Amino acid sequence: MLRRVTIASGPFDPEAEIAAFRKALHDSGAIVTFTGQVRPSNGDGSVTTLSLQHYPGMTERGIEAMLDQVAERWPLEAVLVIHRVGDMRPHDPIVLVATASAHRRAAFEAADYLMDYLKSRALFWKSETSASGRAWIEPRDEDYANAARWDAYPGGG
């Protein structure tokens, strides 16, 4: 399985990355992508800056270990993970996951699984600055619940 993991300290262009990812494929008919971007509002005020911190080295190793699991679980030709750190503004891309497979079910499930990992277990810490100041964000119950769905999953592609 081709794989690339990038922690980006500056902006990235999701569509340019998806195009390069797709051009490198040989036998995949199914490509799934997830792009996460900064939402302009968080419910209780408008966000001006989102800041993401990671633990250089350990964050990457965690993602690579997750890709080992993904490679065993689903028949994928390629996987791409790009994750921003540093300061971002509304509408800036935060994360891109792309998966490619002969089978669309494998591509969907692997992308979904990776996003659940990145949202609930990967080593990133996030703070939001809005009109009411700066606040560190911890995972929502929803993120834990999404990730827990896979624990009971029978596996396979």
Added chain:
Amino acid sequence: MLRRVTIASGPFDPEAEIAAFRKALHDSGAIVTFTGQVRPSNGDGSVTTLSLQHYPGMTERGIEAMLDQVAERWPLEAVLVIHRVGDMRPHDPIVLVATASAHRRAAFEAADYLMDYLKSRALFWKSETSASGRAWIEPRDEDYANAARWDAYPGGG
């Protein structure tokens, strides 16, 4: 819900379409895309041409009716469906589905659901030309099984 359905008789550029789709969003933090492209081989020989036929008017109305269901079932800001017809070569894009939502679960599920519809129930007829001649393709059991998953689905995003 913003929506666009296009039946394309010529090539399209998935990443240019995804970029335009994403630029038009106001409040979505989650964008899921599925791109389907012609595989170079089908197991028993290499494919030289894939031809897709549709029933102009009725095919589009079927997809629009499916988008009505999707809009009721998931809280999406926007949906895009582009589907090629005519003659295609290996690696040419066949279909693009993009969904955008505040919630990544809604974006994933809606894209997955739409692809199951497009693969198993939308009015497209496909023939493959390979070394062994031209053959019409009918749905695989897998496609029916994928689509049937949703019948027992409790719904909601």
Added chain:
Amino acid sequence: MAKLLFFGRLGDLAGGIERSVGLSEPHSVAALIGVLEAGDRLLGSALLEGRVRYALNGTIVDRDAMVADGDELAFLPPVSGG
């Protein structure tokens, strides 16, 4: 004249996707298939296969539906997706 449309492999059997037939009086879909079968046994039996559906002016109908001059009747074999 009524317009008949043959999709997918049915178009190969019919020798083309489109055909026009003059109907002096309305025919049921079943009766129309009977007329086609009289001219081409293979095509007729393909149109009667259980998985073939019929669309009259863009709406799925059964074999009792009546087809008149000016109508469009499409024969839809199982779809094959994208």
Added chain:
Amino acid sequence: MAKLLFFGRLGDLAGGIERSVGLSEPHSVAALIGVLEAGDRLLGSALLEGRVRYALNGTIVDRDAMVADGDELAFLPPVSGG
């Protein structure tokens, strides 16, 4: 010297993400937190919260793990994803 790293909200409490401490002899993680708590009660209790994890040279450990000069000990509050 051992390097201490404080991520997320722990960095605000520690007044910076990184701090160096000289260790004349190896200390357990628990003992090291005790030293930090003596200097800053608020930081100490935050480092002991149940959801905070400890990584010694990039591997998750518990509070019994021994930290020596040259080691890197990171305090990891609950992650918040992308």
